[in-house]
Amino acid sequence: MGCCHYHPVGEGCDGAFTVDTSRVTFGRGCLAELGDRARALGMKRVALFSDARVARLPVFEKARQSLLAAGLDVVVFTEVHIEPTDESFLDAARFASETKPDGYVSLGGGSVIDTCKAANLYATYPADFLTYVNAPVGVGKPVPGPLKPHIACPTTSGTGSEVTGITIFDLLAMSAKTGIASHALRPTEALIDPDCTTSLPSEVVAASGLDVLSHALESYTARPYVRRPAPARPSLRPMSQGANPWSDLGCREALRLMGLYLERAVKDASDSEAREQTMWAATLAGIAFGNAGVHAPHGMAYAVAGLVRDFRPSGYPDEEPLVPHGMAVIVNAPSVFRFTAEVSPERHLEAAQGLGADTRGARPEDAGEVLAKEVIRIMRAVGMPNGLSGVGYTEADVAALAEGAFPQQRLLQNAPREMSKPVLTDLFRQAMRYW
Incomplete structure (x- = not known):
């Protein structure tokens, strides 16, 4: 199917679409490129986000060592909540605000990548939590500008969060999931290494x-x-x-x-x-x-x-x-x-x-x-x-x-x-x- 209107444009509807994605590197062993790619993005102090389970796997140390070998200062956050909540997002944002990184790396599944996106957002543009959350649950205010560079390294073959501008969480007060959607949240780069899924149950x-x-x-x-x-x-x-x-x-x-x-x-x-x-x-x-x-x-x-x-x-x-x-x-x-x-x-x-x-x-x-x-x-x-x-x-x-x-x-x-x-x-x- 070519790039054409395969349906007539409805009255008052859009007649164009936009294509966005992160820069993608895919292949076995490409996680070793992490340090060089972070340095090329101008990172000096990197916040490495993961969860407690991934932090115990060899891929975590491989990622950390790649960053250190590139001469980067690395601060680590491994308190990501599986199926994140508003509270766990705020904990991550506090960590980011206190450590003041100039770049982010997420190594894990969608929960890790989404948490890193939220930390980057709220540390860069502090606001009441519901400010950026999708309406009608939240205010749905647009993200004011660009975020710090973020390299996402997925360890599961599922969420696609490494190439989207979407972050999802449980809003505890409503017992329901919702999220934040913005082009600004899309990771700068995605390093997708199939070797990271070897140990997945x-x-x-x-x-x-x-x-x-x-x-x-x-x-x-x-x-x-x-x-x-x-x-x-x-x-x-x-x-x-x-x-x-x-x-x-x-x-x-x-x-x-x-x-x-x-x-x-x-x-x-x-x-x-x-x-x-x-x-x-x-x-x-x-x-x-x-x-x-x-x-x-x-x-x-x-x-x-x-x-x-x-x-x-x-x-x-x-x-x-x-x-x-x-x-x-x-x-x-x-x-x-x-x-x-x-x-x-x-x-x-x-x-x-x-x-x-x-x-x-x-x-x-x-x-x-x-x-x-x-x-x-x-x-x-x-x-x-x-x-x-x-x-x-x-x-x-x-x-x-x-x-x-x-x-x-x-x-x-x-x-x-x-x-x-x-x-x-x-x-x-x-x-x-x-x-």
Whole structure:
């Protein structure tokens, strides 16, 4: 598909899209480049962000030594909270304000990268916490200017945070996830070294991989960019632009790779090809959704993760209840795609085919079911819970889940169909169980 209007521009809608991404270096062993790249960005005093588990792995010392060998002063923060909260973001921001680094490095999964983004923001432009948080939960004030340079080094093949301007957290007062979205938050560079995923437990590979899969599916089926209202000024064009020819390229390839390699990457940690290809898929899907936006499965996931009671997944820290982000997303996905397919059945069928489904003979009216069944097949193959009931929810929770998801308007408005509270209620009900 070429760079053209594959839908007519709607009245009052935008007729252009913008492509943004971090500078990306990808390849085995490229983490060793960290010190040289940090120095080239002018860093002298570096804040190295990680979490307690990654800090005990060889990759952490490799990163630290690379920075030290480049002659840089390194201050370390390893108190990142898995599935960050407003409180843990503020702790990180206080550390950054006190140590006054002139550059940042994040080494870890999405929680680490997101925490580093927030620390950089609030240390650079101090403000009341809700100032930059997405409306309607927060004020949604634009970030005033550029941040300090940030090199993101992912150790999971999932969130894509290393190439997006989005940071996500739990707002404890609301028991719900929300976030901050700004071009300024996008890391300056991403060093993506597949060797960093070698020690990942299979459960983490599965959940993070399904986050990748849903990034691609949601961006590919999002409202087209020519259906999004035109911004007041071109510089205000949002990152969640809607599906566009650039994002489509990344989505298609990410879906193909996940269909081929995700199950292998989960089942065999020694399958280096599968681990590498799923990490490349994560990068492609991250760049895609960073320029198109995700929609309802992610918007609903914030309520699923925020209202968790007692679910503790294997492969993750068990200090407190947790629904990992990718798991919280994928339990909603089949329900959502059954609903959205009528708007663009050809795209839903193409997505299913990309994942490996046999779509021969499928009619447009079959598209939602075909894609849902393929996602469910993959969920079962990699050991995901059976819908919302599998992570501890019941029919009695449906109303609260819908209330928790509805404020995520930045995401829900990117869906191809309207996501009202009654619609969300029905989607959550249908997501309770799939097999």
